[in-house]
Amino acid sequence: MEASGEPTAADVWARVKRRLRAELGEDIFASWFGRLELDSVLDGCAYLTVPTRFLKSWIESHYADRVLSVYRSEAKDVERVVIGVRNTLGREASPQRRPNETSRPSTPAPMTTAQATEPKAPSLPLPQEERTENSDLGGAPLDPRLTFESFIVGRSNALAHAAADRVAHAPNGQVIYNPLYLHAGVGLGKTHLLHAIGHEMRTQGRRVIYLTADRFMYGFVASLKAQTSLAFKERLRGIDLLIIDDVQFIQGKQIQQEFGHTLNALIDAGRQIVIAADRPPADLENLDERVRSRLAGGLVVEVTALDEALRTSILSTRIEALKTIHPTFEVGPSVIAYVARSITANGRDLEGAVNRLLAHATLTGSAITLETAETAIRDLVRNREPKRVKIEDIQKLVASRYNVSRSDILSERRTAAVVRPRQIAMYLSKVLTLRSLPEIGRRFGGRDHTTVLHAVRKIEKALGEDHALSDEVELLKRMLQE
Numbered sequence: 001m002e003a004s005g006e007p008t009a010a011d012v013w014a015r016v017k018r019r020l021r022a023e024l025g026e027d028i029f030a031s032w033f034g035r036l037e038l039d040s041v042l043d044g045c046a047y048l049t050v051p052t053r054f055l056k057s058w059i060e061s062h063y064a065d066r067v068l069s070v071y072r073s074e075a076k077d078v079e080r081v082v083i084g085v086r087n088t089l090g091r092e093a094s095p096q097r098r099p100n101e102t103s104r105p106s107t108p109a110p111m112t113t114a115q116a117t118e119p120k121a122p123s124l125p126l127p128q129e130e131r132t133e134n135s136d137l138g139g140a141p142l143d144p145r146l147t148f149e150s151f152i153v154g155r156s157n158a159l160a161h162a163a164a165d166r167v168a169h170a171p172n173g174q175v176i177y178n179p180l181y182l183h184a185g186v187g188l189g190k191t192h193l194l195h196a197i198g199h200e201m202r203t204q205g206r207r208v209i210y211l212t213a214d215r216f217m218y219g220f221v222a223s224l225k226a227q228t229s230l231a232f233k234e235r236l237r238g239i240d241l242l243i244i245d246d247v248q249f250i251q252g253k254q255i256q257q258e259f260g261h262t263l264n265a266l267i268d269a270g271r272q273i274v275i276a277a278d279r280p281p282a283d284l285e286n287l288d289e290r291v292r293s294r295l296a297g298g299l300v301v302e303v304t305a306l307d308e309a310l311r312t313s314i315l316s317t318r319i320e321a322l323k324t325i326h327p328t329f330e331v332g333p334s335v336i337a338y339v340a341r342s343i344t345a346n347g348r349d350l351e352g353a354v355n356r357l358l359a360h361a362t363l364t365g366s367a368i369t370l371e372t373a374e375t376a377i378r379d380l381v382r383n384r385e386p387k388r389v390k391i392e393d394i395q396k397l398v399a400s401r402y403n404v405s406r407s408d409i410l411s412e413r414r415t416a417a418v419v420r421p422r423q424i425a426m427y428l429s430k431v432l433t434l435r436s437l438p439e440i441g442r443r444f445g446g447r448d449h450t451t452v453l454h455a456v457r458k459i460e461k462a463l464g465e466d467h468a469l470s471d472e473v474e475l476l477k478r479m480l481q482e
Contacts (some may be wrong), residue, residue: 009038009040009041010038012071012074012075013038013046015074016067016070016071016074017029017033017036019070019073019074020033020066020067020070021033023066023070024063024066032055032058032059032062032063033059033063035050035051035055036048036049036050036055036059036083037049037050037086039084039221039225040221040225041075041078042221042224042252042254042255043251043252043253043254043255044077044078044079044080044251044252045078045079045080045081045082045217045251045252046071046075046078046080046081046082047082047084047217047218047221048067048081048082048083048084049083049084049085049086050083050084050085050086051085051086052085053085056083056084056085059083060083064081064083067081068080068081079251080251082214082217082218084214084218140210140211140212140215141210142195142198142199142202142210143195144199146191146192146195146196146199147195147196147199147200148161148164148165148168148196148199148200150192151189151192151193151196152310152313152314152317154306154307154309154310154313155307155309155310156188156303156304156305156306156307156310157188157189157193157303157304157306157310159301160182160184160189160190160193160301160302160303161193163177163180163182163299163301164180164182164193164194164196164197164274167180167197167272167274168196168197168200168201169200170272175270175271175272177298177299178267178272178273178298179263179267179272179273179274179275179294179295179297179298179299180272180273180274180275180298180299180301181275181276181277181280181281181295181296181298181299181300181301182194182274182275182276182277182301182302182303183276183277183278183279183280183300183301183302183303184276184278184302184303184304185278185305185346185388186278186346186348187345187346187347187348187349188303188304188305188306188346188347189303189347190245190276190303191245191276193276194210194243194245194274194276195210197241197243197274198210198241198243201240201241201272206240206241207238207239207240207241208239208240208241208243209236209239209241209242209243210243210245211242211243211244211245212244212245212246212249213244213245213246213247213248213249213250214246214249216244216250216255216259217249217250217251217252217255220254220255220258221255224254236262236266237262237265237266237269237271239271240271240272241271241272241273241274242262242266242271242272242273242274243273243274243275244273244274244275244276245276246276246277246278247275247276247277247284247287247295248277248278248279248284248286248287250286250287251286253288256287256288256291257288259291260288260290260291260294263291263294263295264294267294273298275295278388279390280296280300280302281293281295281296281300282296283390283391283392285435285439285442285443286439305344306344306346306347306350308340308341308344311339311340311343311344311350312336312337312340314347314350315331315336315339315340315350315353315354316336318350318351318354319331319336319354319357322354322358326358326361326362328361329358329361329362330361330367330368331357331368332368334370335357335368335369335370335373338370338373338374339353339357339373339377342377342380342381343377343380343381349380352377352380353376353377353380356376356377356380357373357376357377359376360372360376389428389432389433389480389481390433391429391433391435391440391443392443393480394425394428394429394432394433394480395409395410395425395443395444397476397479397480398421398424398425398428398476399421399425401421401472401476402417402420402421402424404417404418404421408421409421409422409425409444410444410445411445412445422444422455423455423458423459424459424473424476425444426440426444426452426455426456426459427455427456427459427460427473428473428476428477428480429443429444429452430452430456431477432477432480432481436449437449437452437453437456440452459473
């Protein structure tokens with residue numbers, strides 16, 4: 001029997017479920033949360049599981065914030081919730097399955113992978129339906145559509161494409177740019193390049209593992225629970241190419257340490273690593289400083305916003321591809337030019353625009369004109385993503401605006417000429433970025449989160465009393481977001 005005292009993780013999870021049931025109602029709870037289970041809590045992250053990928057996607061899209069909010073109200077030490085499919089943690093593998101039996105591929109096109117050289121080591125724990133027919137290395141499947149041949153090169157991504165191509169076609173297994181680190185906002189093509197590298201190196205008979213940050217974390221947590229962490233580490237370190245996407249989501253001290261050890265082991269062994277994230281290594285505040293330093297030690301390339309010429313090429317290519325299926329689908333040059341000028345956020349919005357135009361043409365049978373195009377893509381133009389603001393940009397702009405240096409803002413100086421700009425910069429960091437107060441404090445010379453909170457409240461109060469300051473701060477906001 002357990003001694004009374006602190007509630008167990010299971011006790012906390014039971015309370016969380018009761019609150020979700022009370023807040024959402026019995027019907028919603030039974031439909032979406034009845035099969036949501038707690039797997040483990042590690043380093044401030046609660047790992048929850050569901051039986052299907054659809055359920056995972058639905059909860060993440062519609063209730064992720066609610067689940068985290070309720071969980072944090074019951075357990076203050078939980079800072080993040082991650083939802084996975086139960087097979088991902090190896091909990092529902094069929095015991096009757098024969099050792100040599102393989103799963104059917106989930107992708108429409110076959111993908112070639114090299115056979116593992118260590119057949120006795122277990123695969124990374126992943127859903128059975130997502131393992132390729134010839135692969136016992138584990139990892140996520142590569143999308144057969146995302147190849148170098150289908151990647152459209154423009155001014156914004158030329159360097160990233162060249163670096164990826166060089167890594168993928170390095171002669172005699174030569175390792176260069178290690179690690180290759182690509183960073184960009186959503187929908188700008190970094191994941192496409194990761195898959196393209198993986199495809200090319202697999203055709204060369206190289207051993208490749210592609211993982212998202214969540215899959216890496218799940219694999220490590222599962223290996224700890226199953227007491228197979230050594231096999232997990234050996235599996236990762238026995239390949240030729242490790243690809244990790246969305247590395248900014250790697251959380252937890254133990255997991256970060258293992259990630260750092262894996263990087264060091266692979267680099268020291270001359271194995272290629274390719275990483276993608278939404279920001280450069282220096283801005284990954286949640287990652288251990290030694291890991292950030294290791295990531296920055298290779299080639300770091302940013303994929304910038306798509307320019308108009310590249311957006312036009314993407315639209316034209318996509319429309320031509322659809323015409324092979326829908327021969328009557330015609331979009332004139334003026335409409336393509338209009339869409340390319342109007343949608344500037346990312347490639348996914350361009351894809352959405354083409355799908356809307358196709359739906360209009362096939363459902364109404366009428367020609368695509370500028371007027372119909374304007375109506376079809378109105379929501380994409382209105383809801384396009386704002387510019388991602390960085391704390392460093394805020395500090396530089398505020399310093400320039402108030403005739404102080406950025407080092408002054410980060411320093412311990414407390415003169416009025418420095419304190420007010422510092423507080424304004426902290427306030428803007430809070431309202432224009434997704435960074436937490438502790439993260440902002442670290443970026444302002446290692447200050448405590450209470451200092452940041454004091455600055456934010458002080459500026460909020462001043463904005464309501466000083467119209468000149470309010471106008472000045474609004475101007476700074478516009479300058480940072482343009």
